Amino acid sequence: MNCRRCGTPIEKPGDYCLTCNTANADAVVAEFESDRAHLTILDEDAVVGQTTVTTRPEAGERLSEVQLRNFAGRVADEIRRKRPETVYAAGEREPLRETRAQLHHEFYRVPDGGAGGRREGADDDSDDDREDVSPVVAWVLDRRGDRSLAVVETPPREKIGGSHSTLIGDRKGRKAVQTVAEHPHVKKIVPGPIDAGGTGSRTGLRAKATRAGTNGNVRLLLRDGSSVQENRIVTTAMDRETGERVREDLNEALRDAELQDP
Structure with a gap:
């Protein structure tokens, strides 16, 4: 295979061309x-x-x-x-x-x-x-x-804000929010109030991104023991369909971080 721009032979298909600094795959x-x-x-x-x-x-x-x-x-x-x-x-x-x-x-x-x-x-x-x-x-x-979808360049730690600053689950709660904040299509995470009247969890903190709204935004539901916290996630998605794709990505990332059941 040759570079699509300068025609220089490249070793493997899709390799970046160092001769003319051109990508041959995206x-x-x-x-x-x-x-x-x-x-x-x-x-x-x-x-x-x-x-x-x-x-x-x-x-x-x-x-x-x-x-x-x-x-x-x-x-x-x-x-x-x-x-x-x-x-x-x-x-x-x-x-x-x-x-x-x-x-x-x-x-x-x-x-x-x-x-x-x-x-x-x-x-x-x-x-x-x-x-x-x-x-x-x-x-x-x-x-x-x-x-x-627009990619957000803001560092993950700067995406978290709002009137509520406390997260349930201590270290694991922070890990869940950090995992979501690292997604390139997440603009902001707004922690919500804590409800202590939920059903008890026996597996420690669990995190889940819920179904996207019509504007493409989703919610991050944290559950730890009898405490539940719903956090708003503002994404760059423009509608429910693209928001659902972001939600799928977030839930896979949470599963990889062992914060969600397989």
Whole structure:
């Protein structure tokens, strides 16, 4: 494959061209299994290439901490060489989390409903047709319109404000709000009053983003013991449909942070 701007040969499809400083892909979809990650490289709505990164855990055992870190590092390196605007990810949570921790890109978790396994017969580093892509990639392609949502550059800590400053759940409550604040389409989080008359929770603090309103905003519901707190989340979504996509992202992030039941 050659760079689309200057024609210089590039090593792998979608690689960033260092000759003319041009990106040849704008998104990467990473599908994680326990011992491999399938990467699909996208440029707008076109699949420009695929590659697979593998690792070898001990027979019958999970990856050790060092193996996990090294595996995620190799995946992160493959993504960095594309310099994409956005990374979408699905599958095994441990390598997904570790890879996300090693990257500084916009990172979206594909909801579990979007995952459905990889198609058979895909060759690494080869061009692909839309009808042959996996359900995860098809889900991403169907939702590329999310790129039109404004990205908020405000640091997460500055997104939190309002007349109520107390959060239930102490450290976990702060972690839940921080997780939501890190989303690029969240503009502001307004903590609400605490209601101590809720149904008791036996699993510690639980967090959930509720159904989007007609203006695209959602609510972050925190529940800890018998205490409940509803916090308003102002997003860059413009209607209920796009707000629901932000809500799906937030709930996946909360599940990854172990603040929501699987």
